[in-house]
Structures are given as structure tokens and as C-alpha cells.
Amino acid sequence: MSAPHILATGRCLPGRVVTNEELSRTVDTSDEWVFSRTGIHSRCFCEAETGLDLALGAARQAMERAEVTAADIGVCLVGTFTPDHASPSTACLLQRALGLEEDTVCFDLNAACAGFLYGLKTAHALLSDAARPYALVVGAEVISRVMDMADRNTCVLFGDGAGAAVIRREEDRAWHTVFGSRGDPDSIRVQGPGPVPSSIHMDGKAVFRFAVEVVEGAIRQLLAAEGLESVNDLDLVVCHQANARIVDYVAKRLKAREGLFYKNMDRYGNTSAASIPIALDELVQDGALRPGMRLATVGFGGGLTWAGALLRW
DSSP, rough: EEEEEEEEEEEOOEEEEEEEEEETTTTSSOOOHHHHHHOEEEEEOOOSSOHHHHHHHHHHHHHHHHOGGGGGGGEEEEEESSSSSSSSSSHHHHHHTTTTTTTTTTEEEEEEEGGGHHHHHHHHGGGOOOOSEEEEEEEOOOOOGEEEEETTTTTTTBEEEEEEEEEEEETTTOOEEEEEEEOOSSSEEEESSSOOOOOOOEHHHHHHHHHHHHHHHEEEEEEHHTTSSSSSSSSSSOOOSOHHHHHHHHHHHTTTOOOOOOOOHHHOOBGGGHHHHHHHHHHHHTTTTHHHHHEEEEEEEEETTTEEEEEEE
């Protein structure tokens, strides 16, 4: 059995920080209203930056920390539902910007907020037959470009950003994963190309019910696969950072100890495929995630999709 070993992580955020107070000047909301319902105080929006800029910044940071070069990368995947272009893919443009070899496997994948974990699973599989031993997995989103800034139910939730990881496939390392999909065109939808401008439409109550169901279920499946009786046998749980109420509800259902479930949506909002790698990078850089620790990660979002992985760091 083999598993991916995450060697290093990186993150990149746009320069513009947008607070709830700033949003309250253009939409009927307030910091108290937003924070009490979501746990979010601020988020970052792109101005001059592109999705490629964010992906490149996070990727370079992860590669430098992993001490790998462009000549070492055999797979380059980008999880995103907000690419700069329908084609070429962000991954292909990243290949050029980083100077990766032309036989590097490069493509974008869209599993919405579960995109990073889908990318991790896919890159791990591709490394079994790749030309070189390392993979670059990136989650990068510019969600501000597909938001209706007059809709206070969605414009306060999302932010832009990118997170990246360099991985290596290791044959003596094990991991457990959970993946699922439930075709649903209504709960979370982004209008595609056409005469109607792109914007996010979301049924908040339906998404909340879906999220707490699949996150709790995924964690219970991962614990059972690992032979653990309690979520408190883990060192950390890193969920997609959509909403603090979702995370808190699941933690309560699982009787988790205080602080086991990491949260950083207060600063970044929901960055979709970027949220888990951004959180992992924060934990590593803060010294809270160390070699040997055991953690569960769970992503969930539009599609509807969900994914979970139990990793030994």
C-alpha cells in the first residue's frame, strides 16, 4: 500500500483585505450579522492579481520549502472552479511559468471545495507512472469574479486565494480516503458561459444540511478505517473552511475536544479548493502541525461533492 507524503506547503493571498464593515457600505449587512452566522470577519479579493498569479506564488513557496526544482516535478494539478480561462488550463500555464518539463502531466480539475483532496488523490495515482517522482497539487480560486455583490447571502462568504503542496508517493506509507458525489444542480450553482453574467447561487439551508451530514459521515468512515474509536484519537481535523457553524456543529456531534477542529475562515472566508491547503500551510508555519501527527481532512461543496483523507504528516 502506498500513500502521498506531503513534503511542504505554500499559500498566496491577494493584497486587498475586505472586511465585513467595508461590505456593509454597499450591501445590507454588518460585522456582527456576518460573524455570528459564518465566523467570518474578513476575506481577500484580487485586484490586479490573476488566478495564475496566486497559484504561482503558492507553488513556488511549496517547491522552495520542499527543496525540489522544476526538473523534479512529474505531475502538476490545479483544483479550481474559477480558472482565468476555460482553456488553456491554469495547470498548463503554471507549467510554463515554473519551467516544468513538457512531459509533465498537467490539468485542472473541478470538484469545487473538495478540489484539493480530489487533486491529492489523483496526483498520488498518477505518480505511479510519472516521469519524475514529485507532484505539485494546487488549489487556486478567484471567487470574487463570480459573485453577485448585491446578494448579501453569498457575497459575504467567499474570498480569493491559493494553497499548494508538493507530494511524493511512498510505498511504505498508508492512508485512508473517502470520496462521494450527489448530482445536484440547485443547492450550489455558478452560471456558465452565456448572456447571463456568472454568479454564485446557493440554497444556504440545503448546503448546511448536506455539509454536516457528509462531514460527520466522512470522519466516522475514516476513523473506522484507521481502527480508531473517537475523533479525539486524532491530533487535528482540518475541514474545508466554509462556515464556522458547520465545523462547530460537526465537532459537537463527534464530542471533539476544544481546538481539535482548526478554523481560519475568520480571516479568509470560503476560498473553496484553496481552503484546505491554506489551512495546512498555516498550521505548518505556526508549528502546530508536525511530523508524525495524524490528521483528518474533509472537503465538501458544489456538485455536490465531498472528500476525506486521513493522513500521517
